Amino acid sequence: MVPTLKFAVFLLALFAFVDASSAEKDFVQCEKIVREWARSALEEEIEGDGHTLQDLLFFLHVPRTGGRTYFHCLVKKVYGAALECPRSYDKLRFDPRKPKCRLVATHDDYSIMSMLPREKTSVMTVLRHPVDRVFSAYEFSVEVASRFLVHPNLTSATELTKRIRAKHKGVSTLDIWPWKYLVPWMREDLFARRDARKMKGLSYVNSNDSYNVEEMAMPLHQFINEPVVLDTVHNGATFQVAGLTNNSYLAEAHDVRHCVQKFTILGEHVLQVAQILVNLAEEVGQYAICWSH
Template sequence: MFRTRLSAPVVFFHIPKTGGVTVHSLLRKKLPARRICPERFNRLQRLSPTQIEQYDLFSGHYDAASISRLPSNSRVISVLREPRARILSLYYHWKSHRPEIAEQNNLAGPRLAHRYGLLEFLRCPEPVIAFNIDNVQVRSMIGRIWVGRNRQFRVDEQVALHQAKEYLESLFDFGITEDLDSFVARLFPRLGFRPPKQVPYRNSHREFKRDKTMQVVKREPITDEIEAELDRLTHWDRELYNFARDLLAEREAAAKRRSA
């Protein structure tokens, strides 16, 4: 564990259902609790400059606009996931909350997941759903996350995609959920941390049997209608995800050439 201050803050831009709980749990083991910002949601604007200065790690469901409030030398990292798989993971994660837990804690997402089947959920106009499933990976990287009444972006879609790609390229590092082990193995030495011998995956369905607030739910078959809705909701996210995979492959190839 690092006892001295880091040379620059680490900011984990945690997009929901991308394996971020695993990354967060590994990062927080490296620093004393007093140097980890407790704000895990998109409310960094509530922190004063004095409060921000005392932390070495920020980790939460932020967006690019919130992160811009942090020190300019921050090392921002993130993880992307295949977008259709991310939506399915979110839906079943929400649905796995026991109904009484969703009601007791006023959890809007889990409550709606229990109310609707998968197709109805994907088509639901409720803002709490749209803000979590409609091209969220692109939207969160272009500023303050926002979904218009007709599911539009703040800017033209192609412009939004271009901005998201530029933002992704500017990150200190990023990975993809489907190869989280490689991301952690590459990232930790760059941060000055010893990488773990094994990446323990957290917040997965395998843990639900041990969590009394959760339940295992049966997955629905993916129909043509569901497939079409998933494609509609992830068109721009899939463009960004494919760009991310290609960029990682290019960087890996360049690293191998340098070490040859």
């Protein structure tokens, strides 16, 4: 082997060693971050009377689980309008110490408990098979984003939406996690595909596969691999129960989520914490779990 070639091989081997060493250090650091979070998350023991509903009920609304129907048709009927806290479907916007405020529904994750009187709060949620939830999230993202296609272009749709939201104080879908991330992103994609169809002279799309009408909407297989979906939809229910969404009140949530996404094997720690929290809470009756099919 000529000297130059030997040196090139040596450099490649050196770079491979450095890369492997760097990756190993990253994993060790990430494992430390995730383990430390898991330890601290389980430090506080859940105590209380397992047969008594606490003063405040927090309905942790996991998206696309039938939670809105469950809340309005059952939970809200039990409490009545007089005891419902001001509506907050994204980032707590009310004072939980408000007199007679006993029921709050929000897409906030479990980290909201740091803002609530833990010893006086019960938690309820609805869970669904994760694959079904991903399908539903895709369909809902396309459905809501497509409502803006009545506008001539994306700029018109965006500006009008800003003006309408500025005039109204109510909660919009575009204010709610995770739709505040998914809908504008999907809306931009839908307009881009519509413009591309116009350039091709296509007036409609003929397809028998509702999950792959590529000229009209993003195919499902592309949707599930996009970074924004990986961050908000994949394992979203687990992240909500563990308090680790990108809407979290925990300072360390971003680092833990980043490590879990980079080294998927570390996700076992998050899943275990979520399962332990649910199992512990069910034992004392403080965290009610309902399953949606």
